[in-house]
Amino acid sequence: MTISHLLDELIHSTYYRDQVAWIERLPERAAQYAEPKQPLHPTLTSILEALDIRQLYTHQTMALDAVRAGGHVVIVTSTASGKTLCYNIPVLETILEHPGTRALYLFPTKALAQDQLKGLLRYREALPDLPLLAGTYDGDTPPNTRRKLRDEGNIILTNPDMLHQGIIPNHTRWGEFFSSLKYVVIDEIHAYRGIFGSNVANVIRRLTRICRHYGANPQFICCSATIANPQELAENLTGVPLTTITGDHDGSPKGPKSFVLWNPPHLDDSMVERRAANSDARDLMVELIRRRFPTIAFVRTRNGAELLYRYCQEGLQHHSPSLARSIRAYRSGYLPEERREIERQLFEGELLGVTSTSALELGIDVGSLSASLMVGYPGTISSTWQQAGRAGRGTEESLAILIAHNTPIDQYLMQNPKYFFGESPENAVIDPSNPYIVLGHLRCAARELPIGVEDETLFGEYAPAVLDILQESGQVRPLNGKWYWTGGGYPASDVSLRNINDNTYTIVDTTGDENQVIGSIDEIGAFTQTHTEAVYLHDAETYFVDNLDLAQRIAYIRKADVDYYTQSITEANIRVDQEEVQRKWNKTGVHFGDVTVTTTVYMFRKIKFGSRDSIGYGNLDLPPQDLQTNAVWLVPPLGTLKKVKEAGRLPVEGMLAIANVITEVIPLFSMCDVVDIGGTVDSSNTGVPTLFVYDKYPGGLGFAQKVYDIMEQVVEGCWTLIHACRCEGGCPSCVGSPVPIYVQHGPDTEIKGRIPDKEAALVILHDLLGKEPYIPKPVTHPRVSMVEVAALPEAPKREVKPLPESVELRIRQRVQGLKKK
Numbered sequence: 001m002t003i004s005h006l007l008d009e010l011i012h013s014t015y016y017r018d019q020v021a022w023i024e025r026l027p028e029r030a031a032q033y034a035e036p037k038q039p040l041h042p043t044l045t046s047i048l049e050a051l052d053i054r055q056l057y058t059h060q061t062m063a064l065d066a067v068r069a070g071g072h073v074v075i076v077t078s079t080a081s082g083k084t085l086c087y088n089i090p091v092l093e094t095i096l097e098h099p100g101t102r103a104l105y106l107f108p109t110k111a112l113a114q115d116q117l118k119g120l121l122r123y124r125e126a127l128p129d130l131p132l133l134a135g136t137y138d139g140d141t142p143p144n145t146r147r148k149l150r151d152e153g154n155i156i157l158t159n160p161d162m163l164h165q166g167i168i169p170n171h172t173r174w175g176e177f178f179s180s181l182k183y184v185v186i187d188e189i190h191a192y193r194g195i196f197g198s199n200v201a202n203v204i205r206r207l208t209r210i211c212r213h214y215g216a217n218p219q220f221i222c223c224s225a226t227i228a229n230p231q232e233l234a235e236n237l238t239g240v241p242l243t244t245i246t247g248d249h250d251g252s253p254k255g256p257k258s259f260v261l262w263n264p265p266h267l268d269d270s271m272v273e274r275r276a277a278n279s280d281a282r283d284l285m286v287e288l289i290r291r292r293f294p295t296i297a298f299v300r301t302r303n304g305a306e307l308l309y310r311y312c313q314e315g316l317q318h319h320s321p322s323l324a325r326s327i328r329a330y331r332s333g334y335l336p337e338e339r340r341e342i343e344r345q346l347f348e349g350e351l352l353g354v355t356s357t358s359a360l361e362l363g364i365d366v367g368s369l370s371a372s373l374m375v376g377y378p379g380t381i382s383s384t385w386q387q388a389g390r391a392g393r394g395t396e397e398s399l400a401i402l403i404a405h406n407t408p409i410d411q412y413l414m415q416n417p418k419y420f421f422g423e424s425p426e427n428a429v430i431d432p433s434n435p436y437i438v439l440g441h442l443r444c445a446a447r448e449l450p451i452g453v454e455d456e457t458l459f460g461e462y463a464p465a466v467l468d469i470l471q472e473s474g475q476v477r478p479l480n481g482k483w484y485w486t487g488g489g490y491p492a493s494d495v496s497l498r499n500i501n502d503n504t505y506t507i508v509d510t511t512g513d514e515n516q517v518i519g520s521i522d523e524i525g526a527f528t529q530t531h532t533e534a535v536y537l538h539d540a541e542t543y544f545v546d547n548l549d550l551a552q553r554i555a556y557i558r559k560a561d562v563d564y565y566t567q568s569i570t571e572a573n574i575r576v577d578q579e580e581v582q583r584k585w586n587k588t589g590v591h592f593g594d595v596t597v598t599t600t601v602y603m604f605r606k607i608k609f610g611s612r613d614s615i616g617y618g619n620l621d622l623p624p625q626d627l628q629t630n631a632v633w634l635v636p637p638l639g640t641l642k643k644v645k646e647a648g649r650l651p652v653e654g655m656l657a658i659a660n661v662i663t664e665v666i667p668l669f670s671m672c673d674v675v676d677i678g679g680t681v682d683s684s685n686t687g688v689p690t691l692f693v694y695d696k697y698p699g700g701l702g703f704a705q706k707v708y709d710i711m712e713q714v715v716e717g718c719w720t721l722i723h724a725c726r727c728e729g730g731c732p733s734c735v736g737s738p739v740p741i742y743v744q745h746g747p748d749t750e751i752k753g754r755i756p757d758k759e760a761a762l763v764i765l766h767d768l769l770g771k772e773p774y775i776p777k778p779v780t781h782p783r784v785s786m787v788e789v790a791a792l793p794e795a796p797k798r799e800v801k802p803l804p805e806s807v808e809l810r811i812r813q814r815v816q817g818l819k820k821k
């Protein structure tokens with residue numbers, strides 16, 4: 001039996017009737033080869049032949065030609081398409097021609113760097129004379145090896161943290177390396193987004209400056225998974241223009257694959273609850289393994305991986321005890337030896353199944369599996385393709401099934417397969433010029449090398465203003481047109497690449513005998529995700545927060561087996577500080593600018609995993625927080641609001657519904673988490689209930705900026721999600737949970753205790769999107785308040801100042817704080 005026969009059988013069984021929302025048949029694709037413009041170096045040809053590579057795929061050839069022509073390149077390819085050859089070939093060729101040449105390879109994790117090193121060493125096994133000394137340079141590298149690599153290594157594999165704290169600040173010891181640095185390879189660039197990406201972009205700028213100092217001008221070779229904006233991301237990251245080689249040129253062969261969107265059925269006629277995704281996953285996995293199809297199942301949490309493993313084992317026990325022994329669970333909590341053992345067993349076909357967290361998604365080769373089950377949407381399209389790509393390496397037939405949870409995003413995907421299988425709409429967003437991020441890197445840069453006037457702009461528009469502040473506080477001093485570091489210390493140790501280092505809280509795990517620091521979180525995150533009694537997810541494990549100590553800035557957490565998660569309930573008031581730009585859209589305007597968001601986290605909701613039922617509330621006593629950030633806002637036209645009122649409904653309830661949905665929808669268009677952005681409705685700036693979406697980081701990180709560009713798509717996404725939900729008058733899977741009755745600060749007391757108004761939201765969305773007018777269901781209870789809609793005031797006039805006053809104040813405070821260290 002082939003896997004497509006099994007799929008047919010499943011689809012046509014009565015039990016599973018109507019559960020397949022979509023099948024995308026991805027056809028078999030033959031390999032496409034191409035000859036480079038100039039033949040390969042003969043030694044390289046013989047090495048490749050020894051490794052059984054006799055021809056290059058189209059995209060590999062294009063990359064080689066582009067790099068040989070001296071350009072910077074970004075290659076966008078699928079999993080297992082042979083992308084590493086795109087950089088290894090030009091690098092090795094250059095090393096063969098000019099043995100002194102050096103290359104720097106950057107990977108987001110140590111594990112990936114180590115896996116790639118294994119690949120490189122195979123070239124030397126094929127030709128022991130190859131003048132190649134490659135090694136990983138990270139926290140695990142012993143001092144002797146470090147020195148040898150630094151002095152003689154021609155390919156150094158490292159990660160951004162090591163580059164930032166270990167390599168660039170000590171560049172004088174690396175003079176030899178930097179002066180002969182010809183290539184900087186940045187693999188998996190889609191991993192560099194948000195705060196991490198914005199910081200890494202600044203590290204790259206520091207690297208570029210150091211290279212220039214040593215007379216080198218390295219070429220960048222970047223690789224990315226499929227995202228909407230690989231070129232934009234690569235250019236923001238490296239600061240140079242690049243040539244893009246898109247997936248259209250991917251010449252690697254592929255076997256046929258059926259990609260199924262699988263939606264568990266409703267449990268009853270109320271159309272609210274669905275059967276748990278985990279239960280369908282177990283049945284499918286047992287079925288696949290019974291027929292001897294090696295299968296991997298991806299789940300979101302470690303707990304989930306263990307549970308599914310136990311269920312499958314029980315299920316298989318009925319058929320054969322030996323089959324039950326042929327599956328394992330795989331997750332990041334296991335010891336490295338255990339994990340290597342499972343990888344080996346999978347690779348050699350000793351195992352038929354594994355249930356895993358995303359730990360197995362990247363890099364590591366596990367051989368050829370027949371099927372990949374994804375229990376719930378993995379969060380981004382590129383992750384989904386990576387997980388689906390775990391099945392069907394080579395040209396064999398394979399199956400991928402995405403099993404939906406009953407959540408807004410999962411259900412959106414089930415209803416909009418074109419979204420998933422069409423062109424990727426996901427944008428990876430970074431903002432290298434965020435002044436809070438630039439501050440840290442300017443301090444590092446000044447200590448590394450005096451900053452010349454021509455370098456200032458390298459660090460973005462706010463860099464000169466930030467340098468002035470650093471001068472006032474005595475950390476830099478100008479001399480002959482250059483800024484010199486006078487601050488002392490080792491500023492690189494003040495900058496973590498994963499935080500905006502403002503009021504950071506430490507997360508301490510008290511589970512074991514000894515307390516263990518497992519991470520840090522900024523203040524906004526601490527209040528919303530690690531408040532007392534919160535359930536915190538870390539490394540796919542659930543933790544209970546015993547206490548958030550505000551004075552010491554520590555969250556004390558411990559491992560806990562809970563079947564719910566928590567969602568903080570916040571109230572946000574927004575003040576528009578400065579509008580930067582606006583544009584007309586249909587009958588309305590979309591605006592973008594600097595805002596101050598005052599947030600109070602006053603309670604939290606407990607939500608059951610899976611069903612998303614609210615199972616309780618808790619009160620919190622936390623002080624309000626001010627956040628200076630960027631926001632995009634959408635002012636509904638007066639005519640639209642009038643229509644809502646004429647239908648007997650409250651505009652603010654419709655806008656609240658849209659605000660709830662929009663924060664769920666945005667991650668479909670921009671690679672961010674729901675925790676990166678906030679959405680709220682506020683009337684105080686415009687006089688009408690205005691929808692605000694803001695970045696939850698000081699200075700903003702580019703999410704709201706991206707939403708400004710693609711507002712139409714995002715609003716269309718909101719409409720699709722609400723429109724497609726089959727509930728009566730709104731439910732937690734579309735317009736959100738009821739506004740809690742305990743709200744103290746909100747102006748709209750009458751809407752408390754009610755689910756936001758789905759019908760009002762649809763009236764507004766139809767009008768905004770220029771669809772035919774929506775006729776709402778008649779109101780059972782009058783919702784209209786007597787408050788008249790005020791006239792829309794003029795948009796505030798734009799004024800230009802070098803650094804927003806509020807930002808400047810914060811930067812000054814922070815600089816003072818750093819000085820005291």
Ligand SMILES: [Zn+2]
Pocket residue numbers: 725726727728730731732733734735
């Ligand atoms: Zn609904």
